[in-house]
Amino acid sequence: MSTLEIRDLQVSVGGTQILNGITLTINSGEVHAVMGPNGAGKSTLSAAIMGKPGYEVVGGSVKLDGQDVLAMPTWQRAVAGLHLVMQYPTEVPGVKLSEVLSEALVARHATLPNLNKTINEEAARISFDSELVNRAVNVDFSGGEKKRNETLQLAVLKPKIAILDELDSGLDIDALRDCAKRVEDATNETGMGALVITHYSRLFEELKPDFVHILAKGRIVKSGGPELADELERDGYAAYATTAQ
């Protein structure tokens, strides 16, 4: 059982405060959706949790099973059990996915006896062309291939808590189903907790949220169950964009 505990998190980017105090607790097996309009601070939340340069935490805390996440460099946050699925996965010329996963496992002192076999099995599970594993990461990948690649890494590295930043953006319906289902399966099979950041609720057909939080202007303005996503789908964000100030 793991817990990611975000307390009153305040984050600035380039001197402008974007997050004004976020409090969220995510336990193993739980799926928390954070939804909000453009510019609400959704991506800032994921970047700050993972320690992306340029995102300055000016207040609050983030703890994973009691460990101070904010005191760790990025790579240690990942080794401790956090995993970020990026909205726009970075192209890394000349570096193969198999090399990245191999080094990531070495850092975890977890060598897989047959990494290639695991990769191939996981690739098949989400219809990812396993040929791409031996190509440079994300270079010349389509939008769907990039997100399948991100999902594949999550499946192999088995994080305690995953942060998914707009997994659904740029995805066709087939890729969306494959990726969302694999994340849902991980919450059931390995008890992974998930913080799912998204603008739209179409992701939830396969990946069922237990909790939905509405983020507007750097604050969580409302929390509820899955019915809140239905409400947003119906009414949009207009109400929150105006009341959040």
Place this chain on the structure above:
Amino acid sequence: MTTALALPSTEEEIWRYSRINELDLSKFASGKLTTTVEGGEGVQLTGATATALVGAGMHVQPDVFAQLNTDTPDVIALQIGKNKVHSQTVVITHSVDKSGVVAYPRLVIYAAENSEIVVVERFTSADNVHSLVVPVVEVHAAQSARVTYLAINELGKNTWQIGHQVAVGERDSNVRLFTVALGGDYARMRAEVRLVGQGASAQQTALYFADGTQMHDFRTLQSHEAPRTHSDLLFKGAVKDTSKSVYTGLIKITENGTKTEAFQTNRTLTLSRGAWAESVPNLEIETNDVKCSHASTVGPIDDDQRFYLESRGVPPEIAERLVVFGFFDEVIDRLPQSEFLAGIRDKVIAKLGGTK
């Protein structure tokens, strides 16, 4: 004696950015390298026939150092006959064994019509050797000949190199010139290819990595003097600590060079704040109907790439290594397969690890 010669200075454009002003030739006495040649059976010439081949690929002396080499060369000459394929790679290894020496190794490769040869030339010295190597390699590729040449600079950190690679390609020939530069204190290489026959092609490729206070200095020329000639240049390097690199390249297409394709790319990673790199591409085109491009970048490792790998749990020093090797990947891919590639990889890793 060499003392009477007027040396160039950084006032001259071709020596701009160089460390030529630090050179005092009178400190060096002419001397020999220790040289071995493997795989040369059947193609290596000796005695007067070897000396007679000097000038086969270099008709004019580009500067005083090439002239000095031409005046007193230590010649290795390789000649491959018409329609012959020399299946064994010729490996030449030079070692600079003592300080205070200036040496003038000269390699001449003459490939007759429709022949093929691969040559590797390595330059080595210990770190405590304060000497100067002035190597010249001339390549003459006759019609449809295929020549591959790889120079590996593994000189010690107090040895200087001021070198030339000059190649001439006749009709439908292919010349590939590779340079791997890891060593030397100040190591300069002028690499020039003249495509003089219709349909001739050339690839020039370099991997360089300077650390400590090293400086790697490259001047390249892709000269297209006949129609439908093709050249492709890719130079990629890294500078670390307070080291420096300079790349200055010229694509020149004469009025005869119609339907020519010429490409030039130079990219340098600056791995430390104190490291410095300059990249100066130039074009000189005297005809229409050509396809030509050049690209150059100098900069640090991309922050997003670093963050991407670190966010997977890859520690920073490994992430840097992966990104740097990824950066060099397309160059390493082009290098001819040789037993020395593994050693080159290890040296790059050692340089990244900070073991200066």
